[in-house]
Amino acid sequence: MANSLPVLTFNPSADDYVWTxxxxPPLARVKSGDTLELFTEDCFAGRVRSEKDLVTEVCEFPFLNPQTGPFYVEGAEPxxxxxxxxxxxxPARDWAASTTVPLFGALTSTHTTATLQPPLPERVWIWQLDRERRTCLFRAHDSDTEVELPMDPMHGTVGVAPANLEVRSALVPDAHGGNMDTPEMRAGVTCYLGVNVAGALFSLGDGHARQGEGETCGxxxxxxxxxxxTIELVKGVPTPWPRLESDTHIMTAGSARPLEDAFRIAQVDLVQWVARDYGLSELDAYQLVTQGVESPLANVCDTNYTSVAKMRKAFLPSGTSxxxxHETLRERAAAYLAG
Amino acid sequence: MANSLPVLTFNPSADDYVWTxxxxPPLARVKSGDTLELFTEDCFAGRVRSEKDLVTEVCEFPFLNPQTGPFYVEGAEPxxxxxxxxxxxxPARDWAASTTVPLFGALTSTHTTATLQPPLPERVWIWQLDRERRTCLFRAHDSDTEVELPMDPMHGTVGVAPANLEVRSALVPDAHGGNMDTPEMRAGVTCYLGVNVAGALFSLGDGHARQGEGETCGxxxxxxxxxxxTIELVKGVPTPWPRLESDTHIMTAGSARPLEDAFRIAQVDLVQWVARDYGLSELDAYQLVTQGVESPLANVCDTNYTSVAKMRKAFLPSGTSxxxxHETLRERAAAYLAG
Amino acid sequence: MANSLPVLTFNPSADDYVWTxxxxPPLARVKSGDTLELFTEDCFAGRVRSEKDLVTEVCEFPFLNPQTGPFYVEGAEPxxxxxxxxxxxxPARDWAASTTVPLFGALTSTHTTATLQPPLPERVWIWQLDRERRTCLFRAHDSDTEVELPMDPMHGTVGVAPANLEVRSALVPDAHGGNMDTPEMRAGVTCYLGVNVAGALFSLGDGHARQGEGETCGxxxxxxxxxxxTIELVKGVPTPWPRLESDTHIMTAGSARPLEDAFRIAQVDLVQWVARDYGLSELDAYQLVTQGVESPLANVCDTNYTSVAKMRKAFLPSGTSxxxxHETLRERAAAYLAG
Amino acid sequence: MANSLPVLTFNPSADDYVWTxxxxPPLARVKSGDTLELFTEDCFAGRVRSEKDLVTEVCEFPFLNPQTGPFYVEGAEPxxxxxxxxxxxxPARDWAASTTVPLFGALTSTHTTATLQPPLPERVWIWQLDRERRTCLFRAHDSDTEVELPMDPMHGTVGVAPANLEVRSALVPDAHGGNMDTPEMRAGVTCYLGVNVAGALFSLGDGHARQGEGETCGxxxxxxxxxxxTIELVKGVPTPWPRLESDTHIMTAGSARPLEDAFRIAQVDLVQWVARDYGLSELDAYQLVTQGVESPLANVCDTNYTSVAKMRKAFLPSGTSxxxxHETLRERAAAYLAG
Incomplete structure (x- = not known):
């Protein structure tokens, strides 16, 4: 049965990546119902390979966060x-890299939160990935300490072309999705993105073997x-801000500064989603969400910060989103994986 | 064995509560090692008892968030x-109340985030608590919907007298603790508070049968x-911001505005805690925390917002906080509960 | 003498305006030393002409804030x-319009500072401009009150193509300039913009007969x-954020959220400008700017907020920017005006 | 005539100062109509006297920002x-001091905007005050540069006891006034403060020979x-946030974080003041203030940031605040000065 699925494969060459x-122009045209096998390069465009590869020396701005895509979805319209x-x-490799980047990250001044202080030291950590045991091995620089954390792969970046005639760097998260950097973007999850331009023009990248909430060092x-x-086009249903759905939760993601605005966006969107699709008035939904919501941060380091609001489906009245x-997509995924 | 524990009981009368x-003056003097059985009144001082009891009509500002205490801890010093x-x-009752309060909460303008818009409608919800089944029953106002959520009791407010000669309302969270409103403040958890004045003068209140992360409607x-x-005095060890410890996690709580500053405070404190007590350099701790941290919001509605940073103990090098x-306190608690 | 000045005239037709x-593509190619006579349409694209013309009814998003340009400056390079x-x-007319716009402005919730409150009422005010007497006449809606304010014409928007491969809406202020909305952008002032792409591609629009600081209602x-x-290309000198110079002041403009970050950007840029061009160490410049700076807000309503930092030239050591x-440009302007 | 004015003189001794x-307890009881001659010590409690007197070495926290007062005003009630x-x-001396303070100020990370970066260097500048010529002389540390700025004396701190049973450090600005640090608090100005407790309990301190807007380095x-x-009690008229009046302007001062909230508070208060006292609807006042307001920052370094909104009286319909x-107080001041 699985062999009847329309499956497309994309292994971009170095020139194929886009940065916005x-x-x-679209890398390819795809259809609702298609399943795509993709390779995504890491956020450094693969240039940080050892502890000697400092971002400011080996990377070339603005060529960071390469995107696989964009894909033109037939029939997609605003x-x-x-x-x-x-x-x-x-993970496509048995190692991963993390770094500090001068004047980037949550616990340093930045070009935006500008101070007169010098930047923190630049440093690279190479993590070993054990894909069998599903672990990531941290090795400290300044001591012999090693710690193993569970692997929990995710995509930091997934989005569509923005509204308002804009072109945004792949480092930006906003209403079009983009670099939201939430660990919730893992296998088994459906991400809903409002279409702003004909064909949607979605792309993704920025794989993380794991990430803490807030992506503290950036x-x-x-x-x-x-x-x-695997993708599906939902005609005639707008989505104001990115939403996610897992088997257990519905989720919203707001991106803005200051961080409380990202929180407000996500929570308002969740309240209105619950009100509209689960048969509550807006005030009743406000009360129910207040008592039931989980609010993990996604990133507090990017050009906009991202806050996630999660509501357990078991905490909602029965309703139809x-x-x-999501269920259809889960079945299609299961068929693919069984295939 | 439990009967050998020093146990003190406090059931405040209406005049005993404090609001700062x-x-x-201290309600009582206690000693490191003491166990205290306390009654705490709800944040409305018990005045909201039905859906007709609007906060602006039945409550009297600033007499909100009554505190049981303060307790003078013998020997406690800055x-x-x-x-x-x-x-x-x-929960001491089989019901609980939640409300909207005009110009208070995350999804409305407030006296601080001031706009020219009128406030949202004032509304009360009475929740039924089933203490056997450990559930809280939500009944919608504007429809027949009912939803049951798990009970997860916690204290919104626990703190000590602040530094800098200040007296703060019990509605404020800051470095002295106070109204942090984090669901992490549940049974089984140890809360560490830096002592600012002789005797520490700690108090607690604001019990919640459950709360979502961010306390969205306030x-x-x-x-x-x-x-x-049960309390323990740790001599000669300062604590800059409130910290928590459960059997599985160490946690920090930062309170400030904007919300990214609350996040920064909590994450810096966690990085420095990990560096100091688990044998890592600060930059190595920055990296490890970045990949391992959970960052649930506590409140985004109080005079300061509170952000929590949690690190799973299993993700840390073996170290001694x-x-x-915590282990001693857990044992003492077990003895009490077995008692 | 003035007739020897290279003067170019641009009166865009409706199709010529750009929105980003x-x-x-460039409207025209110009050269350093050129003087340009331009017509700019108002931010509503001329569609709000009476108190009955509500923005949500007569304007078409995203076709707001039409820009005259862009102009390709020969030889301009990053x-x-x-x-x-x-x-x-x-002013090209004897009237001007101002409005409220639903969920836009500083004293209302917005799509970003999202709440559950309904928007403020939508309203249009038509101001009469007396170009001889240099006044703007305010007529109240809800009473017979009339007030005359001095005319103080300025451009809300002036900028170049942004860096990082981006295209930004003309409603956005950022490092490339854009919709900064500062009353300091008046006749007699030189605006310095860092070039990000070949030809700079600058444009301007959004004329205001006058504006308060902060553009409170948006x-x-x-x-x-x-x-x-009149324009001049300064080769080999980068400018990180927009700067302005009048006969009496040097100024910087930072655009970001939260507003303190806009302030930080502007003040850091001013401190570093003073340090570099006026012979002070950075710490000495920090001290001198602290005591001498004027810090008027520009806008607290746009997608980024803009804060201006002004230093009186008389408060600076003699130095050469x-x-x-600026002096050359002033002389050229005087020649034109005398011409 | 002036000798008929009730004039009281207060020269506090070292033990008389208060820090909150x-x-x-009140330093003295005074009456509406009284004129007070006061001495105020500088924010360092007089301990920084040379470039060698680093704040962290010579000052003792929290004994900063000494207040002269508090004064109990007979008959003042909430x-x-x-x-x-x-x-x-x-100025009571012919010199003044300014400093950097580690992790304090706008262009550095702080205990609240916490980062892992080390603080900026600690430095003291001694300014010479020429009280005849009304100038302040800046001498650079790292070069021979000297610059003379005009003297413009002001008080950084003036306030009353806060509401809500609180006691606040003299370093805090909020609804009770306090450490607002606005250069608008100069001679000739009337400051209006809402009374929160019997007797008002006002005090003042923190004199500045001059200050830039934002008090950038803190x-x-x-x-x-x-x-x-000279003071006057206005019975039965509440004031929500501090207001100021000069001969030419009415002004409001909002204090909060983030800075946009301080802006919102000040602008909402100005709009509502104009609406109430000058006969405009709130929306008409919103429009008029938008076009006429000046919005200079006060401080962007204290525990709350302060934003001022100023409206020229000539821009307002004739009305009676x-x-x-203010006029009475101006006359009384003139009589005193003539005396």
């Missing part, structure tokens, strides 16, 4: 929603990924 | 740390509590 | 600075303008 | 307004002052 959402379901996200356990997604496609 | 951290371990937190499932704590008292 | 910085001197800014006294600028072109 | 608003008119503010040109104020006391 919007403003680039006002529709694109559902991107993550079938699997698997850089996760960065690695190339072999990722499988306007999307109604 | 600092500025009030530079010490007070460890407050929550043995049990049990008010949790508020109820009176029968709470048991300077406090070294 | 970057992403549009790392250069473009100096745009405002020779004159004169909309100034908006009108079409007949504006004369790296630009060294 | 609220929580201290709901009233206290008008404090500055008759004169004159410390102004700090000096002791001989200051004369509810206070109606």
């Amino acid at each position: 959402f919007g403003g680039a 006002g529709d929603t694109l559902a991107v379901h993550f079938v699997s996200i698997e 850089v996760a356990v960065e690695t190339a990924m072999n990722t499988v997604i 306007a999307y109604g496609v | 951290f600092g500025g009030a 530079g010490d740390t007070l460890a407050v371990h929550f043995v049990s937190i049990e 008010v949790a499932v508020e109820t009176a509590m029968n709470t048991v704590i 300077a406090y070294g008292v | 910085f970057g992403g549009a 790392g250069d600075t473009l100096a745009v001197h405002f020779v004159s800014i004169e 909309v100034a006294v908006e009108t079409a303008m007949n504006t004369v600028i 790296a630009y060294g072109v | 608003f609220g929580g201290a 709901g009233d307004t206290l008008a404090v008119h500055f008759v004169s503010i004159e 410390v102004a040109v700090e000096t002791a002052m001989n200051t004369v104020i 509810a206070y109606g006391v």
